[in-house]
Amino acid sequence: MGRLATAYGQAVALHRQALRRWEAVRAALAAAAPVAPGSPELVARLAGLGATLAPAPGTARPTTTPVPVRLGEASTFDGGFPVLVPLAGGTHLAVDADARDPRVGELLRAMVTQLLAAAPAGAVRVAGIDPAAFGAAFLPLRPLLDAGALAPTATTAAEVAALLDEAERHARAAQHAARDDQELLVLVAASAPPPRELARLAALTHAGPAAAVCVLLAGYPAAGPGESPPPLGATTQLRLGERYALVGDPPGQPYSGDGSGLAAPVVLDGDPSHATISALAQRLAAAARRAATVTFSDLLPPARWTESGGAGLRTVLGRSDRAPVTVAFDDATPHWLVGGRTGAGKTVFLLDVLYGLAARYAPSEVQLLLLDFKEGVSFTEFVPTERDPSWLPHARAVGIESDREYGVAVLRELRAELGRRADLLKRHGVTKLADLPPNARPPRVVTVVDEFHVLFAGNDALARQAVDLLEELARKGRSYGLHLVLASQSITGVEALYGRAEAIFGQFPLRVALPGGGAVLDPLNDAARALTVGTAVVNTAGGVAGADTLVRFPDAHAATGDLAALRHELFAARPPGSPPPAVFRGYETPRLADDPTWAALRPGDGPPLALVGRTVDVAGSPAGFRLDATPGRHLGVVGTAPVAAEVLRSAALGLARQHAPGTARFLLAPLATGTTDLADDLAMTLAAARHPVRRLDAAELRDQLAELSTPPSGGAAGAPLPARTYLVVFGVDAAAGVLAAADPQTFRSGHDDLRAVLRQGPAHGVHLLGWWRGLRRLGEDLGGSQHRDDLACLVALNVPGPDLGLYLGVHDLAYTPRDGRALLVDRHDQRTALMVPFVGDGDDR
Numbered sequence: 109m110g111r112l113a114t115a116y117g118q119a120v121a122l123h124r125q126a127l128r129r130w131e132a133v134r135a136a137l138a139a140a141a142p143v144a145p146g147s148p149e150l151v152a153r154l155a156g157l158g159a160t161l162a163p164a165p166g167t168a169r170p171t172t173t174p175v176p177v178r179l180g181e182a183s184t185f186d187g188g189f190p191v192l193v194p195l196a197g198g199t200h201l202a203v204d205a206d207a208r209d210p211r212v213g214e215l216l217r218a219m220v221t222q223l224l225a226a227a228p229a230g231a232v233r234v235a236g237i238d239p240a241a242f243g244a245a246f247l248p249l250r251p252l253l254d255a256g257a258l259a260p261t262a263t264t265a266a267e268v269a270a271l272l273d274e275a276e277r278h279a280r281a282a283q284h285a286a287r288d289d290q291e292l293l294v295l296v297a298a299s300a301p302p303p304r305e306l307a308r309l310a311a312l313t314h315a316g317p318a319a320a321v322c323v324l325l326a327g328y329p330a331a332g333p334g335e336s337p338p339p340l341g342a343t344t345q346l347r348l349g350e351r352y353a354l355v356g357d358p359p360g361q362p363y364s365g366d367g368s369g370l371a372a373p374v375v376l377d378g379d380p381s382h383a384t385i386s387a388l389a390q391r392l393a394a395a396a397r398r399a400a401t402v403t404f405s406d407l408l409p410p411a412r413w414t415e416s417g418g419a420g421l422r423t424v425l426g427r428s429d430r431a432p433v434t435v436a437f438d439d440a441t442p443h444w445l446v447g448g449r450t451g452a453g454k455t456v457f458l459l460d461v462l463y464g465l466a467a468r469y470a471p472s473e474v475q476l477l478l479l480d481f482k483e484g485v486s487f488t489e490f491v492p493t494e495r496d497p498s499w500l501p502h503a504r505a506v507g508i509e510s511d512r513e514y515g516v517a518v519l520r521e522l523r524a525e526l527g528r529r530a531d532l533l534k535r536h537g538v539t540k541l542a543d544l545p546p547n548a549r550p551p552r553v554v555t556v557v558d559e560f561h562v563l564f565a566g567n568d569a570l571a572r573q574a575v576d577l578l579e580e581l582a583r584k585g586r587s588y589g590l591h592l593v594l595a596s597q598s599i600t601g602v603e604a605l606y607g608r609a610e611a612i613f614g615q616f617p618l619r620v621a622l623p624g625g626g627a628v629l630d631p632l633n634d635a636a637r638a639l640t641v642g643t644a645v646v647n648t649a650g651g652v653a654g655a656d657t658l659v660r661f662p663d664a665h666a667a668t669g670d671l672a673a674l675r676h677e678l679f680a681a682r683p684p685g686s687p688p689p690a691v692f693r694g695y696e697t698p699r700l701a702d703d704p705t706w707a708a709l710r711p712g713d714g715p716p717l718a719l720v721g722r723t724v725d726v727a728g729s730p731a732g733f734r735l736d737a738t739p740g741r742h743l744g745v746v747g748t749a750p751v752a753a754e755v756l757r758s759a760a761l762g763l764a765r766q767h768a769p770g771t772a773r774f775l776l777a778p779l780a781t782g783t784t785d786l787a788d789d790l791a792m793t794l795a796a797a798r799h800p801v802r803r804l805d806a807a808e809l810r811d812q813l814a815e816l817s818t819p820p821s822g823g824a825a826g827a828p829l830p831a832r833t834y835l836v837v838f839g840v841d842a843a844a845g846v847l848a849a850a851d852p853q854t855f856r857s858g859h860d861d862l863r864a865v866l867r868q869g870p871a872h873g874v875h876l877l878g879w880w881r882g883l884r885r886l887g888e889d890l891g892g893s894q895h896r897d898d899l900a901c902l903v904a905l906n907v908p909g910p911d912l913g914l915y916l917g918v919h920d921l922a923y924t925p926r927d928g929r930a931l932l933v934d935r936h937d938q939r940t941a942l943m944v945p946f947v948g949d950g951d952d953r
């Protein structure tokens with residue numbers, strides 16, 4: 109009786125202490141009428157307080173502050189009251205029996221459930237150890253395992269050792285990070301592990317709250333003889349009797365003055381109900397799902413265009429655990445290298461970055477050059493289309509399904525920009541963009557090259573140019589605010605980079621490995637091994653192990669509505685007069701009728717332009733030749749591709765627009781099979797524009813050449829001839845026989861007349877627009893290699909690159925014939941450019 113009275117007194121004191129710690133409850137008690145110590149009324153009130161003392165679900169901070177958890181009910185003479193002990197926050201619990209006693213399993217499960225319920229979701233992770241009963245004690249907690257709050261139980265010696273390794277790493281990292289929101293690791297040993305592991309567990313109980321570890325240890329101290337167990341720190345010790353448990357003094361809040369613990373026997377609570385566990389698991393799983401989902405809006409700043417690119421550009425890429433991950437284009441990470449297999453989320457990653465930048469920085473702070481070498485639609489959303497005429501105001505040039513030549517043109521453009529910026533910096537006497545005064549500072553330029561390895565495919569002159577340009581840009585871009593993002597499925601096997609890869613990629617400190625993209629990391633760094641879609645390893649030290657952050661990034665493809673809304677918002681805010689980006693669509697065949705240069709052609713603008721297509725360059729500039737009076741200003745189209753006839757047609761239609769009716773005549777000779785219809789159509793169109801047109805067969809062509817080879821003296825009836833004559837021959841080689849024959853009187857052949865026309869024609873307004881199906885025939889018709897300048901303007905179609913190089917006398921001409929492309933060569937001004945010939949569709953008149 110006396111003993112019970114003492115216990116009761118201790119309990120009251122303990123609860124008074126607890127009450128003092130919990131502000132709200134103390135306030136509640138203070139408001140209540142005073143009650144006499146030991147009165148049944150106080151017992152009742154204490155019983156009611158059990159629930160009140162426990163923190164509201166999800167609000168505890170178990171790493172820094174012990175959580176009061178309920179063990180059961182103490183029995184006293186006057187009645188029962190709840191027994192709460194502190195757990196977590198640097199305190200631990202041990203019980204002398206192990207989980208083979210069912211009450212221990214129940215106790216451990218109750219403790220785990222209360223801790224998880226008290227803390228915010230994701231703040232507590234539980235790992236079980238049970239070498240004696242193979243984890244049976246944890247089976248009822250299965251829903252928590254599925255929810256990710258409970259790790260699979262370690263039952264073998266190896267698993268226990270691995271778990272302890274992890275716990276020790278966790279403790280060190282937590283002590284190092286010293287963060288308030290550190291995850292708490294709860295180690296629950298349902299039976300005592302072997303001595304070595306037990307010693308390690310015991311050591312963790314001494315590590316203090318900063319280690320963020322809590323130990324629940326059953327079977328301690330081991331019953332029976334043996335070495336003395338390792339001492340535990342900050343632990344409440346429970347002893348199980350047959351019916352009751354005896355509770356030792358909780359750390360820091362002893363019940364007794366002599367270490368004898370609570371002087372009342374305690375009836376333990378028993379298992380939490382299945383419903384409680386399921387509900388808790390559901391709540392945790394839902395929260396885990398929420399935490400794991402990074403949404404596109406997580407990447408966006410609170411306000412648009414408020415940041416300055418002076419010292420660099422920064423954007424949020426996603427999250428690592430719960431913390432946002434920021435990546436930068438600055439002095440430390442001026443260029444990025446991104447790797448990932450097809451379907452790994454490369455495009456999504458790039459979109460996340462580009463929208464993140466575009467939302468933070470105004471177009472005056474950052475501009476984008478976007479190059480995609482693969483078939484796909486990666487960057488189409490940034491350019492105006494028929495369906496959505498808006499564009500991203502930061503985009504300066506966008507290449508979709510780009511040609512390598514386009515890529516090199518973009519790099520050349522960048523190098524020119526680098527030169528301009530070098531001058532600007534010199535003028536201001538500074539060495540880097542960041543030091544320029546804000547009003548003189550040009551925007552930073554981020555150039556993204558997706559599937560960049562295509563640029564180097566081929567190991568030819570073009571690849572060498574690309575490597576040279578890239579190396580220079582990578583080396584110098586940092587100071588001038590020119591940043592590169594190279595993305596690829598693989599960076600190995602880029603032949604043309606051999607020997608230079610180190611020099612180039614050494615300038616790319618930021619590496620992003622998506623699934624299958626581990627090659628962008630150091631060979632000894634396997635951090636990207638187990639990545640799944642939507643995750644990436646971001647490494648800021650050139651891929652070296654140890655500088656990795658695992659990032660989850662949102663699926664931009666799943667947020668097309670948000671993306672479009674943002675794009676429209678940015679478009680609406682664009683500075684007045686902002687031009688749309690220059691767009692190159694590799695798959696597109698430009699139509700003459702849609703071409704602004706063609707539409708703008710009119711009489712009297714200098715020497716007429718034979719417009720044949722668009723150049724593959726950043727501006728998509730017109731591809732054509734000025735036909736002035738210089739000998740040799742004629743157009744020759746070479747190759748068997750039928751598009752040759754279209755090229756002649758485009759040239760003729762464009763020329764026609766530059767002459768007032770009656771001032772130019774067109775002589776059309778459709779000699780190659782299959783060209784009659786096109787020539788008829790062309791003739792009709794020209795005639796409709798009131799230009800004199802004549803159809804010629806081979807013999808008439810021969811006669812015309814004879815006539816045109818001498819300076820004009822007037823028409824047959826003495827009428828003045830139009831100032832210009834365009835002789836449009838579809839298949840000059842088809843007239844070879846006729847042209848080879850010599851005139852019996854003058855001994856001149858048609859070829860002699862042709863050559864005379866080529867040399868002297870332009871001086872009196874005569875130009876040949878001719879198609880040859882082969883280079884050899886063209887060369888012969890010109891009369892040998894010394895006369896090649898007599899036909900100065902060439903459009904080469906499907907002729908082999910080496911043959912063309914030989915014909916042109918260019919050693920390593922980089923030209924690979926392909927559909928929809930041609931090489932434009934002007935021998936007079938040494939111009940060689942890849943071009944896309946126009947196709948007509950009958951609307952262009």
Ligand SMILES: Nc1ncnc2c1ncn2[C@@H]1O[C@H](COP(=O)(O)OP(=O)(O)OP(=O)(O)O)[C@@H](O)[C@H]1O
Nearest residue numbers: 449450451452453454455456641642661662663665
């Ligand atoms: N963060 C993410 N979360 C969820 N799904 C994603 C995420 N990123 C990408 N995906 C999905 O993965 C698929 C492939 O993404 P994406 O088109 O970006 O790949 P890619 O590497 O560019 O592929 P490819 O090179 O073949 O075009 C898409 O269906 C996309 O929705």
